[in-house]
Amino acid sequence: MRAQAFLSRRIVTPDGIRPAAIIVRQDVDCGKIDGIVPANRLPADAEAHDFGDSVILPGLVDSHLHINAPGRSEWEGFETATRAAAAGGYTTLVDMPLNCLPPTATVAALAAKRKAAQGRCWVDWLAWGGVVNDNQEHIEALAAAGVPGFKCFLIHPGIDGFTMVTEPELRAALPQVARTGLPLLVHAELPGPVEEASRRLQDEEADWSRYSTYLESRPEAAELSAIRLLLSLCRQYKFRLHIVHLSAGSALEELCAARAEGLPVSVETCPHYLHFCAEEISDGATLCKCAPPIRSRENRERLWQGLKDGVIDLVATDHSPCPPAMKRLDERNFKTAWGGIASLSLALPLMWTEASQRGFNLTDLTRWMAEAPALLAGCSANKGQLAEGYDADFVVFEPEAEFKVTEDRLYYRHPVSPYLGKRLRGMVKATYLRGQAVFSDGQFSAEARGREVDH
DSSP, X not given: OOOEEEEEEEEEETTEEEEEEEEEEOGGGOOEEEEEEOGGGOOTTOEEEEOTTSEEEEOEEEEEEOOOTTTOTTTOOHHHHHHHHHHTTEEEEEEOSSSSSSOSOSHHHXXXXXXXXXXXXXSEEEEOEEOOTTOGGGHHHHHHHTOOOEEEESSOOSSTTSOOOOHHHHHHHHHHHHHXXXXXXXXXXXXXXXXXXXXXXXXXXXXXXXXXXXXXXXXXXXXXXXXXXXXXXXXXXXXXXXXXXXXXXXXXXXXXXXXXXXXXXXXXXXXXXXXXXXXXXXXXXXXXXOSSOOOOHHHHHHHHHHHHHTSSOEEOOOBOOOOGGGGXXXXXXXXXXXXXXXXXXXXXXXXXXXXXXXXXXXXXXXXXXXXXXXXXXXXTTTSSSOSTTSBXXXXXXXXXXXXXXXXGGTOSSSOOOTTTTOEEEEEXXXXXXXXXXXXXXXXXXXXXXXXXXXX
């Protein structure tokens, strides 16, 4: 079959950013990278696609999002989520085990998710398994069935159908998790500090239209105490620990020390913690509600320093959409509003807008948003880099272009966003999955080519 050559004067490779051509051969629809060569050394049979000064990045990997299918497809669903992902430069998604019904805490539930995804995906995907209060006997079976790891909550997740785990329940599950060798992703907040803060706010008859009230209700102490417990359990049970959506910069010192000690700990944060700050969130702006909450401007810069220092490994979206009514926009009530921010189609330009202002480059973004998430999800042999033998997943990106966020650029099911009206830097021109365009100049491919990833 004739080779395809994708040329650019700026290709982000493991060896740096350089002019080159990506050679792809579609042998039996495998779409692997055959090589990365100088532009003057194309195979004689190659069909060339020259993107000039536009940057070619590896396809991004989002290791933390909520597709909500099966069971709550009116919230999102595979078709809309994967199209939004393609528009945002993502070629691989790893779906969280909650917000869908049934939650992905048994092999039967994983089979239901696979059925829901069939024929509806514009990008590739995997699914995390769940650790809940009573599924210890399912953990190793889920690993054998193909999940790349597990997710649990130490605090109520804010939704029915997926239970939190107490410390004794977590201890009961950890030997099975450790035997699988797979990572355990943990929402690291303990209930005690949150319950204490909530009681105090109730006694004070606090105003829940104020963002400061919501922020006070989820104190940093909840994250810090949870992380300390998890590090202690990591020492004891020797499992791979991953802290999801870190919001508290004050935890970085202890996480750094744990890494220096040799504990197998990795950490993520999210675009909303790196873009917003509490001082700029208006009262009643419930679109900005998430848990843990967006904290201070000083805290935001500590998270950026954590990325620079390598204590934070990756950036994932935690794309958590819901029907707009659940955001309580008319009530302006942070207590009753759904806690989640949808950003799947915007994460790359959001991150580039913020990172470029702080002296980071596109190699940094590739490490945080492609390489490290692929490693966490166990698919780094095929995803997350532009190199020979890898899937030909890549993004054509124009880092100098700017645009204003409008509803038509969101692409996910419900076009609501705290980013509407913001001016961002960097535009996704096209996204390729295994060498074939799934998104180009605002249009999607007619065929849903995404598949579940082997790992």
